[in-house]
Amino acid sequence: MRQMLAVLTVVATLIGLWYLACIPMNMQGVLVEAERAGAEVSPPDAAVRREMGGVSLALRNGFAVPATWAQERPRLPAPHQVAVELWDTTVMKKITSKRSLVYHGWVTLSATLLGFGIGTVLGVLLAVGIVHSRVMDMSVMPWAIVSQTIPIIALAPMIIVVLYSVGVQGIIPKAVISAYLSFFPVVVGMVKGLRSPDAMQLDLLRTYSASKGETFWKLRLPASMPYLFASLKIGIAASLVGAIVGELPTGAVSGLGARLLAGSYYGQTVQIWSALFGAAILAACLVGLLGLIEKTVLKRMGMA
Amino acid sequence: MNGTGQQPELSSVVSAKGLDLTFQTNDGPVHALKDVNLEINKGDFVSFIGPSGCGKTTFLRCIAALETPTGGSLTVNGMTPDEARRKRAYGYVFQAAGLYPWRTIAKNIKLPLEIMGYSRQEQDERVRNVLELVDLAGFGGKFPWQLSGGMQQRASIARALAFDADILLMDEPFGALDEIVRDHLNEQLLALWARTGKTIGFVTHSIPEAVYLSTRIVVMSPRPGRITDVIESPLPKERPLDIRDSAEFIEVAHRVREGLRAGHADE
Numbered sequence: 001m002r003q004m005l006a007v008l009t010v011v012a013t014l015i016g017l018w019y020l021a022c023i024p025m026n027m028q029g030v031l032v033e034a035e036r037a038g039a040e041v042s043p044p045d046a047a048v049r050r051e052m053g054g055v056s057l058a059l060r061n062g063f064a065v066p067a068t069w070a071q072e073r074p075r076l077p078a079p080h081q082v083a084v085e086l087w088d089t090t091v092m093k094k095i096t097s098k099r100s101l102v103y104h105g106w107v108t109l110s111a112t113l114l115g116f117g118i119g120t121v122l123g124v125l126l127a128v129g130i131v132h133s134r135v136m137d138m139s140v141m142p143w144a145i146v147s148q149t150i151p152i153i154a155l156a157p158m159i160i161v162v163l164y165s166v167g168v169q170g171i172i173p174k175a176v177i178s179a180y181l182s183f184f185p186v187v188v189g190m191v192k193g194l195r196s197p198d199a200m201q202l203d204l205l206r207t208y209s210a211s212k213g214e215t216f217w218k219l220r221l222p223a224s225m226p227y228l229f230a231s232l233k234i235g236i237a238a239s240l241v242g243a244i245v246g247e248l249p250t251g252a253v254s255g256l257g258a259r260l261l262a263g264s265y266y267g268q269t270v271q272i273w274s275a276l277f278g279a280a281i282l283a284a285c286l287v288g289l290l291g292l293i294e295k296t297v298l299k300r301m302g303m304a
Numbered sequence: 305m306n307g308t309g310q311q312p313e314l315s316s317v318v319s320a321k322g323l324d325l326t327f328q329t330n331d332g333p334v335h336a337l338k339d340v341n342l343e344i345n346k347g348d349f350v351s352f353i354g355p356s357g358c359g360k361t362t363f364l365r366c367i368a369a370l371e372t373p374t375g376g377s378l379t380v381n382g383m384t385p386d387e388a389r390r391k392r393a394y395g396y397v398f399q400a401a402g403l404y405p406w407r408t409i410a411k412n413i414k415l416p417l418e419i420m421g422y423s424r425q426e427q428d429e430r431v432r433n434v435l436e437l438v439d440l441a442g443f444g445g446k447f448p449w450q451l452s453g454g455m456q457q458r459a460s461i462a463r464a465l466a467f468d469a470d471i472l473l474m475d476e477p478f479g480a481l482d483e484i485v486r487d488h489l490n491e492q493l494l495a496l497w498a499r500t501g502k503t504i505g506f507v508t509h510s511i512p513e514a515v516y517l518s519t520r521i522v523v524m525s526p527r528p529g530r531i532t533d534v535i536e537s538p539l540p541k542e543r544p545l546d547i548r549d550s551a552e553f554i555e556v557a558h559r560v561r562e563g564l565r566a567g568h569a570d571e
């Protein structure tokens with residue numbers, strides 16, 4: 001209860017700050033509109049106003065403050081504008097509509113999940129190889145690390161172009177970029193997890209003459225579970241970023257990335273912000289879902 | 305002595321001749337075992353005692369093929385330790401219980417049974433039997449963290465007893481337990497040894513524990529790790545706890561203490 005109160009206080013403070021920030025951010029635009037509508041604005045000279053800061057303008061034109069929260073195309077939309085847009089484009093629109101955020105969210109989500117699946121499987125397989133083979137440990141790990149130092153923004157267009165030239169397009173290129181971002185945390189976490197059993201736990205199996213396979217299934221794999229889940233949570237968030245980034249360079253018409261791009265073309269800031277929040281909410285849901293699965297699995301394993 | 309000339313009960317289980325083991329470390333070689341000679345016969349209860357770092361654990365690990373000697377010869381049941389390991393000759397109890405946290409107590413005890421390919425039914429039966437043996441009946445469904453340290457240690461002993469290894473190697477299994485629990489487990493261990501006729505190698509830091517349990521006490525000393533004395537216990541096989549107040553017992557304990565002192569004086 002008390003915790004709830006604390007959380008709500010923080011949220012309310014953030015929203016309050018956001019509303020405050022809207023005033024100076026949007027004041028210039030509001031005053032231009034107000035002047036056009038015949039209101040008296042101070043100072044009256046538009047050229048002078050352009051040189052002034054948003055805060056001092058707001059102090060001299062108190063009457064215009066409410067309008068900064070209700071513009072059509074604000075520089076910074078107010079929280080309730082984003083909320084209304086989110087509501088309109090999710091609940092009020094048919095999911096099949098091109099304007100439905102649920103539709104766009106699903107397009108991105110499906111690429112995210114596919115990429116996350118590929119990345120996870122790849123990451124786990126690589127980790128198993130790295131732990132069992134010295135050659136792989138020395139040859140794969142450095143490349144995996146190098147792969148993550150290349151900015152994805154630079155790499156994404158190339159992946160898309162290369163795949164397009166061999167006739168692959170649609171969800172696959174986006175999933176590949178997703179997988180590219182998500183396999184890394186899985187490799188790192190899984191290698192650490194598979195190596196987490198201590199010498200005594202391994203010696204115990206040696207006294208039973210257990211095979212490498214038995215050691216893997218009965219000791220290494222169960223011991224790696226907490227590590228795996230921690231990496232999966234990072235991996236899925238990275239997957240979502242990858243899918244969105246994958247939608248940007250193609251001029252894709254659907255997906256959260258496409259909404260972001262279209263919004264910035266047409267100066268639809270409310271649309272950009274609602275797509276942004278849509279992505280954030282999606283990420284939170286995915287991570288939360290993984291957390292739930294983690295809790296259930298570890299509890300059943302007696303480790304939570 | 306027994307006229308027939310055949311002495312099957314005295315057949316050698318572990319035979320070490322001139323055993324050497326040097327660890328190569330960053331600060332130069334560490335002579336963990338030097339010229340160790342020891343015969344352990346079938347059914348013996350042999351305790352290893354000596355100051356920290358004298359190679360007790362190392363010797364036990366050599367027998368279990370967890371460590372490879374750098375010199376001398378070591379056979380177990382007439383085979384190399386590695387062959388004996390593959391024949392599953394050992395039950396090893398480590399200093400810490402080392403139960404797998406994601407397995408219940410019963411499942412922990414089943415671990416070796418699964419690997420050795422026992423049938424489901426046989427597994428269940430054996431788990432039930434050994435749990436009773438170590439006084440843990442009814443705790444099979446609990447996870448390790450739900451048990452006290454002493455109970456966990458008993459579970460790890462049960463795990464080593466669940467399959468039919470005829471050699472039981474125990475590295476300070478009761479080191480972390482309180483005196484009363486320790487006495488109780490000592491009694492149980494002796495009863496188990498009498499019933500199963502296993503050959504037991506037992507590392508301890510406690511002189512009374514060594515004297516109470518063993519048929520032979522091996523006194524070791526460090527730098528380099530070596531055997532300085534082997535004391536045959538004159539105590540009867542049947543040993544109630546109050547045997548520890550008998551003159552014989554005190555006499556043996558005194559000899560062990562003298563042996564340990566001599567080892568220290570050498571340095």
Ligand SMILES: Nc1ncnc2c1ncn2[C@@H]1O[C@H](COP(=O)(O)OP(=O)(O)OP(=O)(O)O)[C@@H](O)[C@H]1O
Pocket residue numbers: 327328329334335336354355356357358359360361362363529
């Ligand atoms: N893996 C290893 N690498 C290098 N040196 C080791 C290794 N294992 C043991 N040693 C060294 O060998 C010597 C004997 O160690 P060991 O563990 O057998 O002693 P111990 O008699 O069991 O001692 P304690 O009573 O403290 O358990 C020590 O000097 C130790 O530092």
Ligand SMILES: [Mg+2]
Pocket residue numbers: 360361362475
């Ligand atoms: Mg030791």
